[in-house]
Amino acid sequence: MIMLGLTGSIGMGKSTVAAMLRRAGVPVFDADAEVHRLQRPGGEALTPIEAAFPGTTGPGGLDRAKLGAAVFGNAEARRRLEAIVHPMVRQAQQAFLAAARENRTAIAALDIPLLFEGGSHALVDATIVVSAPAHVQRRRVLARAGMTPEKFESILATQMRDREKRRRADFVIDTGRSLRVTRAEIRHLVSCLRRHGVRYCKSCVRSSSTPRRPVSTRRTGIASARSAASSLSAASRRGARFTRT
Numbered sequence: 001m002i003m004l005g006l007t008g009s010i011g012m013g014k015s016t017v018a019a020m021l022r023r024a025g026v027p028v029f030d031a032d033a034e035v036h037r038l039q040r041p042g043g044e045a046l047t048p049i050e051a052a053f054p055g056t057t058g059p060g061g062l063d064r065a066k067l068g069a070a071v072f073g074n075a076e077a078r079r080r081l082e083a084i085v086h087p088m089v090r091q092a093q094q095a096f097l098a099a100a101r102e103n104r105t106a107i108a109a110l111d112i113p114l115l116f117e118g119g120s121h122a123l124v125d126a127t128i129v130v131s132a133p134a135h136v137q138r139r140r141v142l143a144r145a146g147m148t149p150e151k152f153e154s155i156l157a158t159q160m161r162d163r164e165k166r167r168r169a170d171f172v173i174d175t176g177r178s179l180r181v182t183r184a185e186i187r188h189l190v191s192c193l194r195r196h197g198v199r200y201c202k203s204c205v206r207s208s209s210t211p212r213r214p215v216s217t218r219r220t221g222i223a224s225a226r227s228a229a230s231s232l233s234a235a236s237r238r239g240a241r242f243t244r245t
């Protein structure tokens with residue numbers, strides 16, 4: 001089984017690309033969704049969270065805004081919360097991987113916001129980083145209900161820089177372009193991995209002649225005007241090309 005690690009900073013498009021991977025037949029473990037599940041009314045994380053952060057839970061489950069205000073911007077508090085939640089997430093992740101192996105899944109993916117920060121990149125065969133220009137990221141995140149510039153900045157400050165994530169990535173997916181282009185790029189990547197395996201696809205990236213332009217202007221190996229069907233066959237003819245920064 002090929003195991004992929006999908007990551008990217010806030011608002012870069014992890015969930016959107018995860019949905020594209022699923023549509024391409026790749027089961028995806030969503031760490032953020034698991035966190036939310038653990039924090040729902042009746043969720044396993046609520047009791048230890050209430051003990052560590054009194055007044056942040058109630059009959060409706062977790063007061064996300066209150067806990068967020070307590071931990072984003074306070075590294076010690078954030079680490080205390082992570083020490084409660086992350087082991088539970090890892091357990092669910094193990095169960096997902098065991099099921100994927102049992103089902104003889106060819107490719108599976110872990111969507112983990114803190115993939116590099118938490119060391120889970122060591123578990124996977126290849127890492128995918130979703131990335132868009134900073135102004136696009138900011139616009140997307142500030143459009144969310146309940147988000148403020150201060151909260152955005154404090155979350156961003158807790159995460160590894162986008163530039164560093166891109167540097168570490170095996171595959172960089174530029175989500176600053178249209179959904180259609182990104183979808184085609186994901187299909188190419190999955191198709192390359194299915195046909196040729198991880199080593200070949202990684203070596204395609206390394207040998208790519210795609211110019212390494214800034215994220216905002218570079219083309220990431222998929223011609224935007226091409227239809228998904230024809231780009232797929234073109235990709236299999238020449239081997240898909242993806243950028244690595």
Ligand SMILES: CC(C)(COP(=O)(O)OP(=O)(O)OC[C@H]1O[C@@H](n2cnc3c(N)ncnc32)[C@H](O)[C@@H]1O)[C@@H](O)C(=O)NCCC(=O)NCCS
Nearest residue numbers: 010011031032035064067068071082085113114155158159
């Ligand atoms: C503090 C909480 C309750 C705030 O909830 P809220 O609904 O306001 O934010 P949400 O969960 O949607 O996350 C917003 C953004 O922050 C990122 N984020 C969440 N936790 C962290 C963290 N510990 N470090 C860095 N980024 C984080 C998310 O990936 C997302 O990009 C929640 O984020 C939480 O429980 N975080 C701890 C668990 C965690 O580490 N999750 C991320 C990796 S599994």
Ligand SMILES: Nc1ncnc2c1ncn2[C@@H]1O[C@H](COP(=O)(O)OP(=O)(O)OP(=O)(O)O)[C@@H](O)[C@H]1O
Nearest residue numbers: 009010011012013014015016140175177178179182
């Ligand atoms: N080419 C693209 N690829 C991915 N997302 C895109 C693209 N173009 C626009 N978007 C939009 O950007 C937003 C990305 O949000 P998404 O929830 O996927 O990010 P995320 O990285 O999972 O965020 P978070 O870190 O907060 O969980 C979505 O509203 C999506 O529709």
